[in-house]
Amino acid sequence: MISQIPPRAGSERITRRKLSDEVFDRLRTMIVTGELAPGDTVPSERDLMERFGVGRPAVREALQTMDTMGLITISHGERSRVNALSPALAVRQVDAVAKILLSADPATLDQLKEARKLIEVGLARIAGERRGPADVADLRALLDRQRSMLDSREQFIRADIAFHRRIAEITGNPLVVAVADAMLTWLFDYHTTLLHWSGNEDVTLSEHARIIDAIESGNPEDCARIMSVHLDRSASLYRHHEDEAATRRVP
Secondary structure (H helix, E strand, O other): OOOOOOOOOOOOOOOOOOOOHHHHHHHHHHHHHHOOOOOOOOOOOHHHHHHHHOOOHHHHHHHHHHHHHOOOEOOOOOOOOEEOHHHHHHHHOOHHHHHHHHHHHOHHHHHHHHHHHHHHHHHHHHHHHHHHHHHHHHHHHHHHHHHHHOOOHHHHHHHHHHHHHHHOOOOHHHHHHHHHHHHHHHHHOOOOHHHOOOOOOOHHHHHHHHHHHHHHHHHHHHHHHHHHHHHHHHHHHHHHHHHHHHHHHHH
């Protein structure tokens, strides 16, 4: 009788993979190595079938996965094209999941606000170290734009996002910009109605002006402190309005 030998700890099991996964890996390698560059058209389904020796379903499923991940763009009636890889593209892949989490789990909103503070206070500190005259001028122009948008909630919010995003851009780190931009968008999309507080818009504008002054002065610790105060004040207003909304829902 032949005894069955159990696998050793740490041994690699041989698993059977889907053909579409193999096709996906081959195409991804072609992108990584530069065989397919940004803007290039992806080989036709027939060419891929012949090249990899697989059927049309495997090719189509692999291409659809690549499109979902943002690696390529599938356009009906046209050949698919390779997208340029960027930090913003990577962050966008979690966009839908983040919005679902915010809607499904209220605790996620508090976690997002905490993460925003951790990141933006650090960004303000770096901005105080790396800012140049053009950065300060841009921030003041954005503040003027936001001040002119008091009659439009949507435009006021867009100007707010642009202001905080511009601070992130001063770091010169595209990954940081992408993450900060995504967090602001998730937060503002989820609670749009809470961001235009009657009687508090002028406070927001005043705090933004103080942040700019601190960045221009080149004192990183002042930048961090003033940004922290600004975000804490905003968070307290979120809680206040959330409590009011909950009270109104109670029969």
